[in-house]
Amino acid sequence: MSGERERVPVLDEPVPVLEGPPGGGARRFWSVRRVPAALVALAILAVAGLLLYDIAAVRAGRPGMRWRRALADDLATRPLDNVWVLLVALAVMALGLWLLVLAVTPGLRAVLPMRRGAGPVRAGLGRKAVEIVLRDRAMTVTGVQSVRVRVRRSKAVVRAVAHFRELTDVLADLEATLDDAVEELGLARPPQVSVHVVRPARKG
Structure with a gap:
């Protein structure tokens, strides 16, 4: 093993307070308020x-x-x-x-609960983190020039600008890539991805 320490990801959201009995479905996290x-x-x-x-x-x-x-x-x-x-x-x-x-009401609308495992620990992802992941994955699609992502509780709106390739091809690749990305995030309630692809605005 090398002498470098393993990097631990840092969450941009505060650790939520859990209320109620452990187990059950994908309940939202309760805010401390x-x-x-x-x-x-x-x-x-x-x-x-x-x-x-x-x-x-x-x-x-x-x-x-x-x-x-x-x-x-x-x-x-x-x-x-x-x-x-x-x-x-x-x-x-x-x-x-x-x-x-x-x-x-539970609050903490910015934290999306993840799928639970066998243990009692619950995990969640902040919406900003999900937006960054989806944006980075969308930028890997050939022909995409820029991407804007807005994630809500049940829907993720992706607006991409494609400067070459056919828009239908870029749209198909984006939908497939983002669906895989959402599945890999392990969210308990994966948001429905809505993708919009346009050409760059003409100057002048």
């Missing part, structure tokens, strides 16, 4: 701190905060069909629905 959780925790901490301070001040014989007394008086006299009450209620409801959606 640190930012929404941190924002909600900070908001609750701030509101709880203010209320706790106000309650302690009232218990100590001092008057409550002016903003809380003004808010309580305003809410006691303002009708429920007021525009501002309705707007605040809609905003709170939208925020609650957004948090519910985050709680019940």
Whole structure:
């Protein structure tokens, strides 16, 4: 063996957090969602701190905060069909629905799950990595000048520019090459490849 170390590929996506029992089908990876959780925790901490301070001040014989007394008086006299009450209620409801959606959906749409083996380990490929692989494989086809690849969950759109050869021949070779490339990636749900081949735009 040579003295060179074996190169280990580095993933461009963070290691996902798995939730739920191991096994099953090709489930998506669950996002950690640190930012929404941190924002909600900070908001609750701030509101709880203010209320706790106000309650302690009232218990100590001092008057409550002016903003809380003004808010309580305003809410006691303002009708429920007021525009501002309705707007605040809609905003709170939208925020609650957004948090519910985050709680019940996996997230990490940029990570495509790979086929599982016999072990409990799950693997995934980032969409950018899949796009790079498909673009590099498409550039190996004779006649292809440039390629743009856009990968989604269930579809990969490939737009190629061919500067010689018949477009139908280039299209056939691209479809065969990209189908093989997608199969070699080992994705649990291989995206459907849609290939478009055009001639270079004429200058002038």
